[in-house]
Amino acid sequence: MKIYDFTQAPNPRRVRVFLAEKGLTVPYEQINIGTADNRKPEFLKINPMGTLPVLELDDGTRIAESVAICRYFEETKPEPPLMGVDAKDKAVVEMWQRRMELEVLSMAAGSFRNTSDFFKGRIPQVKEYGEVCKAAAIKRLEWLDTVLADREFIAGPRYTIADITALIGIDFGRTTGIRIQENQKNLARWHQSVSSRPSAKA
Amino acid sequence: MGPSRGRSRIPATFFKGRIKQFPEYGAAQHETVKNQFQWLDQQIGNKPFIAGNRFTIADITAEVAVDFGAFAGIKPDPSLKNLARWHQSVSSRPSAKA
Numbered sequence: 001m002k003i004y005d006f007t008q009a010p011n012p013r014r015v016r017v018f019l020a021e022k023g024l025t026v027p028y029e030q031i032n033i034g035t036a037d038n039r040k041p042e043f044l045k046i047n048p049m050g051t052l053p054v055l056e057l058d059d060g061t062r063i064a065e066s067v068a069i070c071r072y073f074e075e076t077k078p079e080p081p082l083m084g085v086d087a088k089d090k091a092v093v094e095m096w097q098r099r100m101e102l103e104v105l106s107m108a109a110g111s112f113r114n115t116s117d118f119f120k121g122r123i124p125q126v127k128e129y130g131e132v133c134k135a136a137a138i139k140r141l142e143w144l145d146t147v148l149a150d151r152e153f154i155a156g157p158r159y160t161i162a163d164i165t166a167l168i169g170i171d172f173g174r175t176t177g178i179r180i181q182e183n184q185k186n187l188a189r190w191h192q193s194v195s196s197r198p199s200a201k202a
Numbered sequence: 203m204g205p206s207r208g209r210s211r212i213p214a215t216f217f218k219g220r221i222k223q224f225p226e227y228g229a230a231q232h233e234t235v236k237n238q239f240q241w242l243d244q245q246i247g248n249k250p251f252i253a254g255n256r257f258t259i260a261d262i263t264a265e266v267a268v269d270f271g272a273f274a275g276i277k278p279d280p281s282l283k284n285l286a287r288w289h290q291s292v293s294s295r296p297s298a299k300a
Contacts (some may be wrong), residue, residue, distance in 0.1 A: 049241075130225040
């Protein structure tokens with residue numbers, strides 16, 4: 001088993017943090033997105049979408065998409081649970097995970113993809129759309145601050161995959177100036193708490 | 203659903219004046235969807251369903267995306283035979299009327 005990884009990219013970090021929380025170690029192979037190695041024919045044979053991370057199982061099965069990879073490890077090593085514990089909790093965790101993915105991480109990524117020189121000449125960039133994504137992310141952080149007023153973690157009293165996605169979305173947002181504001185005390189408290197877990201260094 | 207969602211917010215008048223719309227971004231997304239249809243056709247190949255032999259939530263999402271893409275003026279090229287066969291198959295399930 002191994003995971004195709006790129007340490008500087010946000011999505012592979014989701015899986016690394018998830019595995020650290022599970023106490024699992026999987027060998028990593030680095031694929032450099034900076035030099036577009038993920039778009040070279042050799043890697044497209046591994047994942048035709050060219051995205052990272054990718055989990056490769058011993059039977060040759062390849063699983064792309066961060067949450068799909070997390071799902072595999074949640075099923076094979078249920079403790080500690082990071083994707084909910086019963087029907088209602090699993091649905092609630094998934095709701096928050098998806099919100100953090102669409103509203104925070106995707107917006108931070110849309111801001112970066114459309115305004116940074118990193119992808120210049122490699123993907124169609126629409127600067128104005130990047131600005132819209134940035135503004136949306138900033139607005140979502142305001143909302144997230146109110147959500148965290150009455151709970152320790154994003155999906156409730158337990159640390160879950162929703163916290164991982166939000167942490168990485170917020171940290172990645174820094175690349176284009178998306179930041180937790182001074183008055184967002186709940187969000188700052190939560191960010192401090194999840195960032196101080198050993199898994200955050202993964 | 204991503205690119206289809208992006209595209210739909212551009213040419214359609216549905217969101218006009220309600221959200222910021224960027225025709226250039228919509229056009230880029232249009233190209234993306236066309237490429238993804240090609241890729242999806244290859245992925246389906248001879249399989250009955252997207253994730254393999256069983257109808258799954260992946261088929262539901264793809265079916266809704268293809269149908270919603272049509273609403274935004276994006277139709278899979280008729281040369282994509284696997285995609286056409288799969289779409290015909292999932293659309294004829296009673297659940298598709300839901």
